[in-house]
Amino acid sequence: MKYTQQDFKSDQIVKWCPGCGDHAILAAVLRAMPEICEKRGYTRDQFVFVSGIGCSSRFPYYMNTYGFHGIHGRAGALATGMKVANPKLSVWQMTGDGDALAIGGNHFIHEIRRNIDVNIILFNNRIYGLTKGQYSPTSKFGMVTKTSPYGTIEYPFTPGELVLGARGTFFARSLDSELALNQEIMVRAAMHDGTSVMEMLVNCMIYNNGTHADISDRAVRADRTIILRDGEPMIFGKDRDKGIILDGLKLKVVKLGENGITEKDLLVHNSKENNFGIHSMLVDMKGPDFPVALGVIRDVADKTYDDSIYEQLDEVKAKAKIHNMDELLHSGATWTVE
Template identity: 60%
Template sequence: MDTKQYTPADYKSDQPVRWCPGCGDHAILNVLHKAMAEIGVAPHMTAVISGIGCSSRLPYYMNTYGFHTIHGRAAAIATGFKVANPDMTVWQISGDGDGLAIGGNHFIHAVRRNVDINLLLLNNKIYGLTKGQYSPTSDRGFVSKSSPYGTTEDPFIPAELVFGARGTFFARSIDVELATSQEVMVAAGRHRGTSVVELLQNCVIFNNGIHNHITDREYRADRTIHLRHGEKMLFGKEMNRGLVRDGFYLKAVELGKDGYTIDDVLVHDAHTQSNFLHQQLAMMDGQELPLAIGVIRDVDSPVYNEEIDAQIADVRAKKGFDTLRSMILAGEHWTVE
């Protein structure tokens, strides 16, 4: 960790931001600057890598190293960059289309390998850059330019992909929840391994208001729950509602009714290796149960790039070859067993 105290301005580039006025990406960008300053890794030791899409313009607005790469391939390039530069902190930026459609294969394998990268998935449930086609996260029946009569397929739920790939870190926030977004980004940056942060973001042009059922101030407190490790799972405007076990399922209850007390409310454990409850929490959608925001899962597991480095060092020590050149010049023959 650098001893210098950085400010958000240290991570801002001099490039004009070209997103549409009102786009949720503006808030996410500003929070990312603040989160990086809080984490304290120097700009020259940071790389921001993206694919293609509106959100993938983000590296231009960072005073760090960065790549604006090709469609869907950000995770692959971020993986290679991290393995080749293990001392660098790597952030990957992808939208729901870039990251989960053409990039879906790279997404799940980066998570499965547990590469030490921080993956921000900006989810507005639409293709924005190509002007309004439905994406892998669009709801069944969604009407768009490419589905004029409504989609006939079920969407990906990013959390399910992460847990299916045995992910070690998953968090979620909303573009209008600035403090929560900074909290989860900082936690992601300090996690060893692949951290996935889903950021529910509004596209004011092609999918305006898609998250209103949870973001509207009138009922946001009743339809979202901010999870913090070691704390009771409470929510609501009066913080008088909580999550309890109901057999194999979760249930929302009101304290003081039907005999439920604070002692019945579950305590969030983000660090337990079992992902059973984590998946249940991540699947809540703000309808019957509140949408979970905050750090849902944060566990330790072997890190891909660290394992690669250790393997290379071990092979070099056993073989006596430090480089390909030294191997070629070692002699005219050697024994392969």
């Protein structure tokens, strides 16, 4: 069946604040859905959007698919149960920096460790929006919020580090406004078997306006971000004159044409490389010395939990001598009373 994005739009009024970055993510998801259906042969009824609590967690109501709006932090556990129970489903987990990395941190890392085939969109606005402006696990050190009136004294997580540390098989990062890139990332995530984490840097107009402006402002975006694509050399900058090389054990930003550097000296992106080394360094790049990496940083194949559990069920069934409850009841030591 051929779908359009209209087929995935629910009849609910979208209630995010005007200008919220979440609107743009919804737009990208709606655009990605028909393409995903075509590429994977899915029908609409196979999709489940599951969420926890927070602004972004309202997402399932805006999709005309199956949906589950859970409780705070538990989207990962809910999604895990759905996928394992019913592996034909395409499960999409909508979660925020508070939902996934604070209250739901444990589920988040274990979901990734198990490599459950779930697509996670992590809306990172570095603030608690729904509870009206408290710092989150990704808020910058020193940030003044309602619960940190003198500035936070906590160090933030870099979500990609957590994902890689939990032996993640797929990690992508993007900005809310990168509509085309985001659609591309979502399709890649859907094609990936295993946990796909897409960190979306979204803006909260009300409580954390401009938190990503240092990289997202049109004037600086090209110089302060780099979009990674497989097989392409790592070039960035308004004039596409900067690149990234491996200098010893570290990455280094270089200028093309200076010191004899040519495109051939630059690192070529390979999201399929199993070794975490370069992916980890790419995840960690930040200003002022480096551009922030966007796009699919890591996308490696590994066995999923949901595949393994069904394989194990089949293996055990094939060898089993007990095939039903009556046989089980009579197995082992029994005796007869005449």
